[in-house]
Every structure is written in structure tokens, then in C-alpha cells.
Amino acid sequence: MIDSLPMDTPFLAVDVDVMDRNLRRAADDARSRGVALRPHAKTHKVPEIARRQLALGAVGLTVATVGEAEVFADAGFTDIFIAYPVWPSESRAKRMRALAERVSLRVGVDSVESAEALGRMLEGSGAQVLVEIDSGHRRSGVAPDQAGVVAASADRAGLPVAGVFTFPGHGYSPTALRQAAQDESDAVSIAAFVVERAGLQAPVRSGGSSPTRAATDTEVINELRPGVYVFNDSQQVELGVCDWSDIALTAHATVVSRRGQQVIVDAGSKILGADRPAWATGYGRLPDVADARVVALSEHHATVHYPDGAALPELGSIIRIAPNHICAAVNLVDELVVVQGGTMVDRWAVAARGANS
């Protein structure tokens, strides 16, 4: 909690000591396993946090969009991977060429057509590509055995191929974590093999996510791209990946109404986000009250159910909620309140908020 409110609720506050511990642990873990860490900055969107990640040894940043890459390039970062099969419209290609002039830029590609289009637009810009592989998430990415074809077409189109990458997003379920890490290893090793058979190299074999990270096969994967680990969230706790003490970012909300074993607070989906996977037990949890959870969510109301016997907070009280999916929550605010030892010490602008394009 915070000793005095820096602004009216609801707001998002980072406990910077918890965050720094999360950053150090991931950096130490990557170092001890001999794998490069390239954190996904879509989670935090804050240059100051990215600086801390690099100071602890991260090799560069991952982002999801050209817009995010521009924000971090403006903030002085020089090694950026857009882990997305970006389609190079004329306007977007122009922006990527401008980026490639000032940073080491890598972009995802997952088809022969987009490899050829990227080649027409970016040849000679210095931008490199990584071929995206589907390791089981069934989203973007080619089948592992097609990686060589895509890599060869990128190479023919004049784009240097830096390697392959995948996102084992099907590991986002308590029972699927280990299998997803195994799938990732299988897919990336096949992809790297067929790229080499096509006469090219795949020095970068990039994977990982916050939940699968601990199980990643670092004999195959040599670069990890977790994002959520910076802050953690209710999903990570319910996945068994971290404890409540590892939650570095919470929404602070005011109790505005009470009914039975429930209270209504003023943090709704417009600050928590509405993500709720089928396996989640609610729309968010209370790190300070075991088994209290958000059981219903509107735009400006969260209905929080307290377990039998738990004392309900009074009207006007401030409570803390750990959102289900922290990336969605951060993208809803312009700034994060930075707290240390219960006192606000700073505010960080969410510089890349809304940078979707």
C-alpha cells in the first residue's frame, strides 16, 4: 500500500523494489543458463524500465509494433526486434527504413509473400529478418518445416536472415506449460535445421514467454523474450509461475459500494483490462487478501468477492488489485506511480501506450 494517495483512484502503482528483484532474477537466470535475454517491452512501454533491463545484461529489446520501436529508438535504444510479421505497406516500410538508419533493426516474417514484399521495401536498409515459426499456438508463424523456404525467399529478396523465433503462447494454461516448452524446442530445432539445409544460417533461435521461461530448452533456444515477468499479474500466480510477493504492479481502487460478502470498487475494465482466460478464477485477484477475487467487471466497477469470514473493507477504503493481464492494464494509463517503501518516489510516463501501428 501507499502512505498517501498521489492522485485520485483508480491508478496503477509499481513497487520498484519488487520490480527490480524480478528484473535481477530473470537476468541472473538467463546468465546462468547461457541464454540471451531480450525482454518484450510491450509489457511496460517505459524507457526507464528498459534501461534497467539493459543495465542488467539484456542484449536488446523486443517490441510488437513499428510504433513501439519508434518510441524506444527515440529514447536512445539501439537494438530492437519487432517480433511480429509486419506487413510493409508503403508508409510502414518508410518508417522501418528510417528506423533501420538509426538502430539495429530486426523484423519478423512468416510467409514467402511477405518476405518478398519486405525485400522490395527494405533491401539495403540494414534491417534483418527472423522467420516466425508456429510451435503450437496456432497464431502467426509458418510450420517449422517451411522455415527454410521462407528464409531462402527473404535471402533472395536481399534481406539478411538472422534466425528464427517462436512464441509458445499455448503454454498459457496451468496444465500446458511444460508441453509448450517441449513443442517450442522441437519446432525451433526443426526450423533451424531446415534453414541450414537451405544453405543459410540461423544464429538467433529466439523463444520463451514469462510462464514457459523456466522450462525453456536452452540447448536449442539461445534468446528469451519474456515480457510480463517485470511486473507479474494474477494470471502468472494462477499459472504457478510466481507468488503474490512477486507482484510489482497493482491497481489502487476505492470501495464505493458494498453488498453482502462483496464490495464494488472504482477500478473497472478501463484500467484493469477485460482479459479472462477460461482457466482464470476471476478478473483479477487481491494480493493482500487470500482468495478474494474480482468476480464481475464493468467499465468502472469491479465486484470483489471476499471469502467467508474475511473482514470487508469500509466504504472509502483503498484496496489493491493485481490485474489478470498486466500488459493490457499498463496500456490503459498514461503514467505509472512509482512506489518505494510505501512512498511515491516518481511517476513514469507510459511512453509507448497506444502505439499499435
Added chain:
Amino acid sequence: MIDSLPMDTPFLAVDVDVMDRNLRRAADDARSRGVALRPHAKTHKVPEIARRQLALGAVGLTVATVGEAEVFADAGFTDIFIAYPVWPSESRAKRMRALAERVSLRVGVDSVESAEALGRMLEGSGAQVLVEIDSGHRRSGVAPDQAGVVAASADRAGLPVAGVFTFPGHGYSPTALRQAAQDESDAVSIAAFVVERAGLQAPVRSGGSSPTRAATDTEVINELRPGVYVFNDSQQVELGVCDWSDIALTAHATVVSRRGQQVIVDAGSKILGADRPAWATGYGRLPDVADARVVALSEHHATVHYPDGAALPELGSIIRIAPNHICAAVNLVDELVVVQGGTMVDRWAVAARGANS
């Protein structure tokens, strides 16, 4: 669709002719039924749209937060109802007093404790209160038979009582619409009765939502507060409340990947929002392709499934998606592209985006 892209995808575009038709229809409907229209501005957050609503006869605006009220007061609006049981912390009370000096301000209240707290903070400011009633949504609001107690405590605390209000949010289901409108009528008539038995008046009896609006009992309810009707969305179509031709706001997205009968586009939950009620058939629909829908959603990827036999769009094509819940989508962008006859004619800043507190 749009004849030339005003910016890189994804972005949200308003078809202003469709929007104006939606506004006119609702205004005409309210006029013909003899009920006041006080549209909820949390949906659009755009002063230019609120101006059009008032020009067509709306009696004032509804908002959800003090921050939204401030944005619309700054834009020149003078009659604002914060339809929320606002807890008057010292800081928030100060902001409400400042608001009450420049606009006709009404605020929700749903307990004796908050009536007393509001009275201590706002007595003499000119602010009035409306007692919030729970008509079945089980969120905030007192039981109808308790409305007199809350109204009397507000009156004793020095706050003029303007009436009662409810949100029949349990009507957000295809089978619950008519019953919710009936519940609303029952609850508000009981509440008005007990307020009058407590020796006070309830001249304003406010209710309504976009889906239940047509079924609202205007013998009881004399003010409607719909929000979504301005733009409509996939939820409203699936609730049977409007047609695809009534969808005034869509996300424009680029096809970045293809797999089987599915394409992946670059509009994810960070622009569509992640809302998905249990009865919805997906995370969004395509107004231009019958039965195509978003079957999976990540932050920057929507997986769109096309029905058998439908031609899939090529990589790089632009498609339009109607989000499930338009209020959540609008809150994710800084501006709306305004389109008329397929040409961009303006851009509107989403002035109250993120005004959660």
C-alpha cells in the same frame, strides 16, 4: 471502407453518416415517447459527438467519472450527471465542488454512509444527488425499498435529491432484454414511491441502456441514458438490437498472416478490447463478411475465421472489424478517423480517453 488510408493500421474509423442516423433515430424515438434523453458520453468521449446529441434535443450528458465530467465541462457542456456512486475523498470532493460552480451537476449515491459523506463535502455547492437503485444487475445501487432511507439521509445532509436512477445491465443477454426492462420499471416505481413516502420528491426517474431502450417502460422511466447506440458494436447486433448497417465505428486492420480458413490481422485486444460475454460468438465480427468472426485475440493479433466457401483476403489487404464492446475500443485510441462517403473528412480527439478517476 476508406478510399485511402489516413494512417497505418490499426485505427478506428467512424462513418459519420451512419452515426448521425443513429443519433437522429434515438432522439426521434425519445421525443415520440415523451422521455428525456441524457446520452452516456463514456462511449464516445468526444465533445463534437456530444454537441450533436444536444443539438438533436438531449437534455444533458451522462458520464461515469469526475474526470469525464471535467473534460466535458471544459468543452462547454453545462448539465452533467455522474451516474456513479462517487466516493467523496477530500481531493475528489474538491474537484466536484469546482465542477458544481460551473455546471449543473448531479451525482449518484447508493448508501446512507456515502450520502452523509457527500453531504459533508458538497453541502451548499449546488450539486444534487440521484439515488442509485439495483434493478437486478447486482452491481452498485440499493434495493428499491431502501431508496427512501438513502434519499432522506442525503436530504438531511443538505443535498437536494433530484430523483432515482438504475442501470438494467442484466439486460445484456439475448434472452434477458425484456425481463430486464420490466425489472427496471418495477424497481424504479418502488423507489420513487418510497422516496415520496419519505416526504421527498423524485422528479427524475432515470434508466435505460442501449439494448433495453426500446423496451423501457416510459410510463415509469422519464429519462434514458444509452451510450453505445451512437456507434453500435458486435454485441448489439448479436443482441438483436441493430443491424450491421447501423455499425458506425469499425477497426481497420491489415492481414499479416494466413492459415487455412483463417487470417491474422494486426488489430488485437489493444485496439478492439478483450470484452467477451458468454453469449457472444467471438471477439468481434466483420460487418462486410457474413459469419466471419474473431475467434482468438492477442494484444496485436486477431485470428479471423471465414465461413467455408468465403474468399479469404490477400496478405496486405485491409479489413474492417466491429469490436464486441465499442466503449472499450474507443478508450484505447487517442483519435477517431472520421469518414464520409468513403473519404476521411476529419479526425476527432478522444478527449476523455483514460479519464478513469
